[in-house]
Amino acid sequence: MNTILITGGTGFIGSHTCVVLLNAGFNLIILDSFINSSEKVLDNICELANIKDINQTQRLIVYKGDFRNKKILNLIFSDAELKNNNISCVMHFAGLKAVGESNFKPLSYWDVNVSGTINILKVMEQYKCNNFVFSSSAAVYGGLNNNPNEDSIARPENPYGETKLTVEKILRNLYFSSPNKWRIVFLRYFNPIGAHESGLLGEDFNNDATNIFPDICKVALGKKKFLKVFGNDWPTPDGTGVRDYIHVMDLADGHFQAMQYLLRNKPQVVCLNLGTGVGTSVLELIRIFEESNSCKVPYLISHRRIGDVACLIADNKLAISKLNWFPKRDLKKMCQDSWNWNKKNPNGYE
Numbered sequence: 001m002n003t004i005l006i007t008g009g010t011g012f013i014g015s016h017t018c019v020v021l022l023n024a025g026f027n028l029i030i031l032d033s034f035i036n037s038s039e040k041v042l043d044n045i046c047e048l049a050n051i052k053d054i055n056q057t058q059r060l061i062v063y064k065g066d067f068r069n070k071k072i073l074n075l076i077f078s079d080a081e082l083k084n085n086n087i088s089c090v091m092h093f094a095g096l097k098a099v100g101e102s103n104f105k106p107l108s109y110w111d112v113n114v115s116g117t118i119n120i121l122k123v124m125e126q127y128k129c130n131n132f133v134f135s136s137s138a139a140v141y142g143g144l145n146n147n148p149n150e151d152s153i154a155r156p157e158n159p160y161g162e163t164k165l166t167v168e169k170i171l172r173n174l175y176f177s178s179p180n181k182w183r184i185v186f187l188r189y190f191n192p193i194g195a196h197e198s199g200l201l202g203e204d205f206n207n208d209a210t211n212i213f214p215d216i217c218k219v220a221l222g223k224k225k226f227l228k229v230f231g232n233d234w235p236t237p238d239g240t241g242v243r244d245y246i247h248v249m250d251l252a253d254g255h256f257q258a259m260q261y262l263l264r265n266k267p268q269v270v271c272l273n274l275g276t277g278v279g280t281s282v283l284e285l286i287r288i289f290e291e292s293n294s295c296k297v298p299y300l301i302s303h304r305r306i307g308d309v310a311c312l313i314a315d316n317k318l319a320i321s322k323l324n325w326f327p328k329r330d331l332k333k334m335c336q337d338s339w340n341w342n343k344k345n346p347n348g349y350e
C-alpha cells in the first residue's frame with residue numbers, strides 16, 4: 001500500500017487533499033507544526049475518511065513538528081521503514097504564504113520556504129524517496145502576463161513569489177543532477193477558495209489573513225462592517241482586480257491526479273498551472289457571493305494594494321491534457337460551500 005507524507009496536512013489545501021487521498025485508499029503521514037492550523041482539523045479529516053479512532057489506525061499517522069527539523073524527518077522516514085511502510089511520495093504543502101507579510105519578513109520566508117524544502121529533499125534522498133509534489137503558486141508570474149502558461153516568463157513581485165520560484169529552480173537542478181531518479185511536479189495554484197461541501201473543512205480565519213475570501217465571509221457574517229476593494233482604476237472591464245478562483249476541492253483533486261501521474265510515469269520534472277481559466281473581478285465576485293447566498297456584502301472602494309496585479313488568469317491547458325483532471329466546480333459552488341463552512345464555523349476551527 002502506498003504511504004504518502006503530507007507536510008502541512010492540516011492547512012487549508014492540505015486538509016482537503018488528505019481527505020481525497022485517504023478516500024482513494026492511500027495511507028497518510030501528516031507532519032504539521034500547527035502554527036497556522038488547528039488540531040481540530042484532524043478530527044474532521046477522520047470523520048470524512050471514516051476513520052473511527054486516529055489513535056488506533058495505521059491509515060493516518062500524525063507527527064507534530066517543523067519540517068526544518070531534520071531529526072523529526074529522519075524519525076518519520078525510519079519509523080515508516082521499520083513498519084515496512086516506506087514513504088512512496090512527499091506532498092509538500094507546509095510553508096509561509098501571506099504575500100503582503102513576505103515583504104516585511106523576507107528572512108522568515110526564505111528560511112521556511114526555501115531552506116526548509118531543501119531540508120526535506122535531503123532526507124528524501126537519504127531514504128531513496130524520489131517522488132515529490134510541490135505547492136507552488138501563480139505568484140511566480142507577477143504581472144507581466146494576464147493569462148500565463150507554464151512557459152511564460154516568471155517575474156515574481158514579492159518575496160513570497162520569489163521563494164516559490166527559487167524552489168522550482170532547485171527542483172529542476174535536482175532532477176537534472178540524476179534524470180533517471182526523481183519524479184517531481186510543481187503545481188502553480190491560482191486563487192483557491194471554497195470549502196468541503198460537508199462544512200467540516202474550510203479556510204480558517206486568522207488575523208493576518210489578507211486574501212479576499214475570508215474577508216468577504218467576515219463581512220457577510222457581520223464580523224466586519226465592509227470589504228475594502230483595493231482599487232477600481234485597474235485596466236479591467238469594471239476597474240477592479242481580476243483573478244482565477246478555483247474550488248479547493250478541484251485543487252485537491254488536481255494534487256491527487258498529479259501524484260498518480262508521477263507514480264505511473266517515468267522520472268521527470270513537470271510544472272502545471274492549476275486554475276479554471278476563468279477570470280472574475282472583485283465586484284463580480286461580491287455580486288455572485290451575494291446572489292448565491294442571499295446575503296449582503298457592503299464594500300468601499302479603497303486605494304490599490306502594493307504588489308497587486310490587474311489580472312491573473314491561468315492557461316490550464318497543460319494540466320488538463322496531462323492529468324485526468326478538469327476543474328468541475330463553478331464560482332456559485334465555491335461561494336455556497338464557503339458560506340456553508342463559515343455559517344457552521346463562524347470562528348473557524350476554534
Ligand code: WQD
Pocket residue numbers: 097099136137138139189190191192210211212213215227228229230231240241242243282305308
Ligand atoms: C484577490 C483580489 C485584490 C483583499 C495571493 C497569492 C496567491 C495565492 C492567493 C497562495 C485582488 C482583491 C483582496 C481585499 C480586495 N496564495 N482584494 N480586498 O493577491 O490574488 O493572490 O493569494 O498561494 O499565490 O499571490 O489574492 O485574495 O489577496 O486578492 O479588493 O480585502 O482581491 O486586490 O484583486 P491574490 P487575494
